[in-house]
Amino acid sequence: MKDTIRKSLLSLQKKALELSQKLSDPSITSDISKLTTLNKEFSEIKDVVENWTNYQKIELTISDLENLLKDEEMKDIAQEEKLECEKKLHVLESEIMVQLLPKDKDDSRNSFLELRAGAGGDEAAIFVGDLYRMFSRYAERNNWRTEKIKEVMSGPGGFKEVVLKIIGNDSYGKLKFESGVHRVQRVPLTESQGRIHTSTATVAIMPELDDIEEKDLDMSEIRVDTYRASGAGGQHVNKTDSAVRLTHEPSGIVVECQEDRSQHKNKAKAMALLSAKIYDVEKQKIEQKEATERKSLVGTGDRSEKIRTYNFPQGRVTDHRLKLTIHNIENFLDGDIDEMLDSLKAQSNAEKLLEIQDG
Numbered sequence: 001m002k003d004t005i006r007k008s009l010l011s012l013q014k015k016a017l018e019l020s021q022k023l024s025d026p027s028i029t030s031d032i033s034k035l036t037t038l039n040k041e042f043s044e045i046k047d048v049v050e051n052w053t054n055y056q057k058i059e060l061t062i063s064d065l066e067n068l069l070k071d072e073e074m075k076d077i078a079q080e081e082k083l084e085c086e087k088k089l090h091v092l093e094s095e096i097m098v099q100l101l102p103k104d105k106d107d108s109r110n111s112f113l114e115l116r117a118g119a120g121g122d123e124a125a126i127f128v129g130d131l132y133r134m135f136s137r138y139a140e141r142n143n144w145r146t147e148k149i150k151e152v153m154s155g156p157g158g159f160k161e162v163v164l165k166i167i168g169n170d171s172y173g174k175l176k177f178e179s180g181v182h183r184v185q186r187v188p189l190t191e192s193q194g195r196i197h198t199s200t201a202t203v204a205i206m207p208e209l210d211d212i213e214e215k216d217l218d219m220s221e222i223r224v225d226t227y228r229a230s231g232a233g234g235q236h237v238n239k240t241d242s243a244v245r246l247t248h249e250p251s252g253i254v255v256e257c258q259e260d261r262s263q264h265k266n267k268a269k270a271m272a273l274l275s276a277k278i279y280d281v282e283k284q285k286i287e288q289k290e291a292t293e294r295k296s297l298v299g300t301g302d303r304s305e306k307i308r309t310y311n312f313p314q315g316r317v318t319d320h321r322l323k324l325t326i327h328n329i330e331n332f333l334d335g336d337i338d339e340m341l342d343s344l345k346a347q348s349n350a351e352k353l354l355e356i357q358d359g
Contacts, residue, residue, distance in 0.1 A: 048099035106207035107173030120199025125158025137335025144168025177344040186312035206276040223247040229258035
């Protein structure tokens with residue numbers, strides 16, 4: 001392990017000890033705000049410090065075993081134990097390196113999920129419905145809550161657009177690599193010749209910013225329109241102008257919300273989504289620059305990139321960034337996507353580790 005990394009770990013170990021002492025100080029434990037802050041700081045470094053402490057203990061054990069190697073009677077046993085310790089050391093080092101990677105401050109946030117039908121007409125809209133169910137089921141599996149922001153139906157069982165807020169720990173961190181163009185290949189029910197059609201849908205995952213209010217945005221740049229909400233078939237959901245449309249004039253970003261009967265609540269949801277979209281544009285620019293510099297396979301921030309194909313005739317889902325294929329499309333679309341998401345995160349971590357080691 002590099003000396004610079006050892007120094008960082010020793011510094012974290014010292015910080016953990018200081019935080020632990022403060023957390024047991026009666027004058028601090030009575031201050032809930034300070035206690036919460038200290039607990040958060042401690043929990044962020046606790047795991048890596050624990051691994052580093054174990055790493056140091058194993059290093060000492062290896063040092064003792066090396067002395068035993070000089071003893072002819074103990075040589076074989078010592079050599080065997082040393083090999084086992086070295087294996088544990090290697091595993092711990094890998095874990096520590098991942099734990100030391102720079103954290104994306106947005107990972108722990110709630111997220112906005114935006115699904116839009118692309119090429120393929122009704123079949124693309126039906127595919128949006130499939131993805132809508134997939135992400136909703138994944139949220140259920142993680143005990144996350146979903147809140148509908150916008151839903152525009154299209155044709156039989158399809159959606160032109162869906163926007164959801166996903167409320168749950170690390171929802172953005174787990175889903176962020178899903179942004180991009182998803183492609184489906186299958187025979188539509190209306191296809192009499194049995195030909196396979198290809199349709200697309202665009203997925204965007206954006207982090208929710210904390211407690212955004214009007215004062216946090218330049219309202220002189222935002223046009224606010226209110227209109228009467230309407231449901232399926234054009235029937236009025238209510239008789240007041242409760243639906244809200246916000247237009248950010250410098251960027252041309254438009255968001256709408258009409259899911260609530262309250263104009264105030266719809267405006268608050270639209271403000272949160274608009275701030276997330278404005279922030280996401282800047283975040284994409286940074287990610288694309290970083291991805292180009294390190295030739296990243298994942299996390300490019302490019303929403304136009306075709307990232308995954310769902311092939312129904314062959315029952316497979318293929319992620320083109322990883323060259324990973326999963327042969328259980330039904331389970332995958334039922335929200336069983338952990339293997340794919342974990343692989344994407346592992347690939348991203350591997351790229352960052354390579355960058356650190358090359359540096």
